[in-house]
Structures are given as C-alpha cells and as structure tokens.
Amino acid sequence: MAVLYSETRQDSYMQLTPLEPWIAHKIGLTGQQLDIKALQAWQLKKLNETLHLASQKSIFYRRHLQGFPNELGCLSDLQQLPLTSAADLRANPLAFVCVSQDEIARVVTLQTSGTSGLPKRLFFTTDDQELTTDFFGVGMETLTKPGDQILILLPVEKPGSVGDLLRQGLQCVQRTPIPYGPVRDPQDALMQIDRLRIECLVGSPSQVLGLAQRWEAGMHRPRSVLLSTDYVPQAILNTLENSWGCQVFNHYGTTEMGLGGGVDCEVRRGYHLREADLYFEMIDPSSGKLLPPGEYGEVVFTTLTRQGMPLIRYRMGDRSRFIPGQCPCGTQLKTLEHVSGRWEGFLTVGEQILRLSDLDEALFALPGLLDFKATLQGSPGQEELLIEAIWEHEVEDSNAARSLLLELPSLQSVDVRISHRYEPDYPGSLQKRIIHDLRHQLPL
C-alpha cells in the first residue's frame, strides 16, 4: 500500500494512519481518500444488516430488541436501542450466536476473576477471523516496514489465537513474523531479539517492561513496540522509551471486539478505530446517554461485519473519550483517547474493596430480581449504600436482600437502604446497575 502524507498535517513527517486508505478501500471507494459521508452511509447500512441478522438469528437479541425499531434511519437512531452488558454475555453466550455450530471456527472462553462468575464465551467464523487478520496487517504498517522481523510475545499456539492472527496479518503486508509466545525466560527472549536483530516487539505491557528492565547496553534494541491486551500505565511507556529509545504504540482490542479494535497512528495520542467493522459510541455510564466528543464516558461498540456473534451496543466498561478535532496525522477517522481504566472497577469502602460483581453475586441470587441500581454516597467512614431493586413479582421478604448484602465484608460498616419496586413489564434488564456519586474513587 502506498504511503500517503496528509495535506493538513502539522508535522511534515507525520504519516497518515494506514487505517484511512484501508477503510476507504473496504467501503468501496476508488482512490485512497476517505469520504466521511460515504463511511457513515456504510456504517448505517451495516448497522441495519447487523440488526436484521441479530433479531432473526440470535435468541438473545430477538428478545432484547423486541419493541425497538429494527431499521435505523440515521446513525443517531442507534442510541434508541438497549445496551448489551458483559453480564448478558455471561448469562448465555450461545444465545448470541447467529450461525450453525459447524460454521464456528473458533471459540474463546474468558474466565472471570471471581470464583463463582460464569465465563464469557465468544464465537467466531472463519470470515470473522479474516477481518481481524486484515486489520492486524494494516495496523502494523504504522510501526513497521516491509521486511521487518517482528517478535510476537502473545499466545500463538492455537489456530485463531491473537498471536496467530497477527502472524497471518503480518505476512499479508510483507513483514516477517517470529512467533514466540508469552515470555517465560526473559534472558532467552532477549537473546532472540539480539540474535535475530528484531525490529519490533508485540506483547503485553508487563512482559515487554520485564525485557526492557533486563536489557543490557550493547545488545540489539527494537525500533518499535506495540503494547496490547492491557491498560498501559504511562510509567511503562516512559521506561520503554527511555531504555530502548524506541517508539511505543498502543493497540486497543478485546476478544469481544474480535481481538482488534484500534491502534495508534504516529501521533500516538489515541487510537484510530476499525470504523468499517466496528461502530463506537461514548455514553454516560450512569444515564446511558450519548456523549459528545471531548467528554469522558464509557466505550460502547457495535459490530458491523461480524456474522458468528454480532454484538449490539456492547458496554466495554472502559473509560475514555473521543478527542475533538482532527488528528495531526490528518485522518478524518475518529481518535479515541487511550483508555484510562474501568468505570465499573471497584470502590473503596473504608479499608475494604466493594466490587460491582459482589453486588451482582449477592442480589441476583434472589429469585425474581430483574435489575438494580446501586448508589454509594456519603463521606469516607460514613458511607450509605442505596439500592433500588426492581422485581418481577411482589417482594415476599423485603429483608432478604439486606441480609445478603450485610454478609459482604465491604458492607459491614455501611448503612444499607433498599427500596423495592414491582415492575413486571420492566423493559430490558441488567442495564441500570451502576454505582455513581463516588466515581472519584474509581481508578481513573
């Protein structure tokens, strides 16, 4: 692919993200200039195709989207549709699948950190995987040159794993992938980097940091690094750049996104996104309302081209914002600021940690509970937890929820107040479970 330089760039050496001409080509434009109106028309068309597919073939979405418009007239109509949560996905992953089992090429099971939490399972067809491979190849053009040797420190063994798809993607753009896998012996990995004159590393922040810390002067050093799979603290970026003098790029991608979501351009102030395959929104995590560029909220995405298991308005729980204005690389694509933590992480109550998943585990053990909203308020040491519980039937034992919550160690010294609402026709479920008012305590 030819290298394009943007006419509007501020720095004459700043290269346009390779995602832009790639997306222009994907949506059928001739030439490499992206027309934003054409991209929006493509997104609307693909959103409607996804809505039709999901509401016809997915057991979950047939129910979840009932009573909502099944044809969008414009992109902003999407905000009328209900959100999908990780809890929905955990509850019954197979209910999301839109193809027959023999069309599924890969299943990824994600264990949750809690002991009793159900795992998330994601299903992909061969075509779904090829979309990701294609993105990985183009994304890597940002930080590598043809002929570069790239050491892959991500899991590579299983066909369709993140490292395997990256390997295939790199081959498509004439780079030389060296599959290595997660580092178990840092000295051995450093020896390979030195011996093979590796130009670029792809790995998780902690692993790459471990290598940089053990690197010794005189050894070959990589020119660029792509960090993936984790939230990246600025301290790690600084250490890598200082020890190796290399450029560090961030990738944003989760299994739910199909392993790849977006990648930094040379400006490295945020990710450009796979906008032909994924439609991103920013919502207020409390109200669910759409937020304008510049405002921090929770990342939500909808798959546009996935066949096996489309996701509609899936809540990532990640905190970020769209950076207003044009990226200095000159792209017309959106720029998503680097993710800076999770909205639904945990709250500190006195010396204890209260996780939203703890409340889930306690309250959803009660038969008939449809949803709840939790608000922790007050000052440190004098917290008060307000729970609004929504039931599908009249509450028989109004103290049951309170007793369960008081068993949680983090709520021992907290005043818990519960209000009950009988709402058999409650629209959707699991969408209002948010803790706010103490948002400043979240690890932002």
Ligand SMILES: [Zn+2]
């Ligand atoms: Zn850019």
